Amino acid sequence: MEPKSLIIALFLLSLFFGSLSATPTRKIKARNPCKRLVFYFHDIIYNGKNSNNATSAMVGAPAWANTTIMAGQSHFGDLIVFDDPITLDNNLHSTPVGRAQGFYLYDRKDIFTAWMGFSFVFNSTQHKGSINFAGADPLMNKTRDISVVGGTGDFFMARGIATLMTDAFEGEVYFRLRVDIKLYECW
């Protein structure tokens, strides 16, 4: 390369990297979701007596507690695995359209908050495939957003946000979550 063109190349290169570091924080444009879906799922928690009906089980607890009764201090350290029915309305007895499968773990001592990782698994005439979710769930808040990190089948490469809302909570035995899924990437 001629020295002159080398200087020009270096100049352009410095402009390029300069522009990278000088890029102001980008404003995220509010977009409309390309797909929106609302489901409910129902979690029946094992309480030492309902092994027939329970759809979730505590599989881990801190050394100072046990896996039968939720630990004190906001259940900190409890890990729960679930296989919950998904319905289109808020009725536990409606025909399920899929299963919500995964786990949540309580991860704070002073307030109830959890981290969730789970999939919606569909195998119906309406939907086939899965949607995968992950994120922090500050469950005392009326609504909270978790990430839709991916999907398969009908939901190939899905990405977006799911707004969770506790639709019912009955003691330590049953809760129902409303899941408002907004996908911003659809294929």
Ligand SMILES: *[C@@H]1O[C@H](CO)[C@@H](O)[C@H](O)[C@H]1NC(C)=O
């Ligand atoms: C659990 O299931 C049994 C039958 O499988 C039913 O009779 C009972 O009412 C159920 N209990 C609850 C709390 O849903």
Ligand SMILES: *[C@@H]1O[C@H](CO)[C@@H](O)[C@H](O)[C@H]1NC(C)=O
């Ligand atoms: C589990 O812990 C609870 C409360 O701490 C206690 O009442 C219960 O007896 C324990 N159960 C077992 C099986 O250890």
Ligand SMILES: *[C@@H]1O[C@H](CO)[C@@H](O)[C@H](O)[C@H]1NC(C)=O
């Ligand atoms: C989905 O449902 C069909 C028909 O009931 C069944 O043959 C198939 O094995 C199911 N697939 C999965 C992954 O459960």
Ligand SMILES: *[C@@H]1O[C@H](CO)[C@@H](O)[C@H](O)[C@H]1NC(C)=O
């Ligand atoms: C949840 O609620 C608390 C107070 O109730 C608030 O400080 C916090 O910002 C909320 N978190 C989210 C993610 O909305």
